[in-house]
Amino acid sequence: MTTGVPAWLWIVCVVGAAAVQTARNAMQRSLTERVGTVGATHVRFLFGLPFGLLFLAATASFVDLSAMTLSWSFAAWVLAGATCQILGTALMLAAMRERSFVVTIAYIKTEPVQIALFGLVFLGEGLSLPALVAIVVATCGVLLMSMPTGAARLAASSKAAGTKAAVSQNAALIGIASGAMFALSAVGFRGAILELGDGPFYARATMTLAVGLAMQTAMLTLWLAWRDRRALFAIFRLWRPSLLAGAAGALASQLWFLAFSLQTAAAVRTLGLVEILFAQAVSHRLFAQGTTRREGVGMALMVAGVLALLLSAR
Template sequence: MLWAVFTIIAAAAQTARNAMQRELTAKLGTAGATHVRFLFGFPFAVLFLIATMAATRLPLPSLTTPVFWPWVALGALSQIIATALMLAAMNHRSFVAATAYIKTEPVQVAIFGLVFLNDRIGPGAAAAIIVATAGVVIMSMKPAAAGAARLGSTLLGLGAGAMFALSAIGYRGAILALGYPDFVMAATFTLVVSLGMQAIALTIFLALRDPRVLHMIFRLWRPSLLAGFMGALGSQFWFLAFAITAAANVRTLAVVEVLFAQAISKFVFKQASSLRDVVGISLIVVGVVLLLWTTH
């Protein structure tokens, strides 16, 4: 059950990072706030890799494994798109509602995992995915917005969930493709490669399209550095969990992030909770308990 511990730590770190990025979006825009997690997260990922090498005294995995690169590229590109869509959704809806839309991803992860990685899940885990997903759907069905604005925010959130699902599959596929005997080294190495690819790609994009945003990012280096650290920390534990179990299990348990988001929404952003939130949270808890019970 070590994967469950890794997932909960990752979800907590990611919730904190999402809240930080949400605040940065007003100053940096969607692309700039997206870039923060990659640019400032990469140095911390390198430190994690150095610490792993020192602790395990193992050599780095080979960079010549050809099948590794398509998988990690899929994960990296999907995550860039997913992060941008997520931040756009958070600008349209409340923090917790946007997070709820995105957390409809476990069903998509289960399907993608079966198709691309042959990751099979049992009937108990499948039931847990359905129950937990029902909880986040109920939480997202709020009457705060209407018409085209509500539809737009819904599509942004669901699109982000789909891209995060593809990203999870890409990263698990990359870790497995390395065929490395130590899962910690395989996960940490994959994290460094993916964050490096993302940091380079978005830096080039912004330099060509809007260099002013790059200057703003470095002017706001203090909050950006903290957001980058939390992003790298969360990703480190996501990757460790992906190295141990099917991505569907990880992303289903990850719906606890909605509970963390609910707390931040209430106590930080002062957004009130409703009865619908309580029902949704209850279903999420039931789904998570069922998942842990059936995979134990």
């Protein structure tokens, strides 16, 4: 299916996707306060759909898309991936209002551990022992980042500190739940890509993206029209920043899907941990949020885990 494709291409796609996704997350975060969590979630799909269709039209200009069979099984995989991605995005945006941007992303990035299990159960994609060890190392980094600082522990007896700890724990739980949804989403979309057969990898990835965005746009538009029409109207009033966030979201998804068509979901998402480094830069420059020494050590462990996994996959 991928004969003649450079073995390193999926790595380039993942790093590019992580960088663009970090920018999109920052854009969505700024929109959350103005259109709400669901409204900001809808932005990436509603305004990303035109770009997804543009990618598909560009692909159709030099590839015969009719060779791919759009089966009910394909539709089921896409629907599962699309629904879980909506839930994951909504939980992610909710968690971002609880604690530091970079630490929230770290909680969400427990995803590789979860995707290793989901990938085995639903796709039969197992991992070697070295790969599992690498994922454990990365997970230890996540746990280290989630631990309270010494000052917070000393102040834990006070009511204020107790409240802060509860909020922090809430952010962790929401972030981990978001990671689970993104893990299931990745499995769903990779399953859909594989379901399309032996066509060019970029054609299968682009078709899956376009269908997924169409489903997500329909679902959230109907939901907002029913439950929060003000948010829906607000999205259109803020079409300029929404369009930019949608474009970034579509590009990030396109790169993720290209990687999914070339490599297992677990490997793709584990390398995607590099997003934490990008998120640190964004939180420092845009949101004036610092990173503690403990969080820095945790991120170093994550990077070590990512590198170890890449070496084990060679």
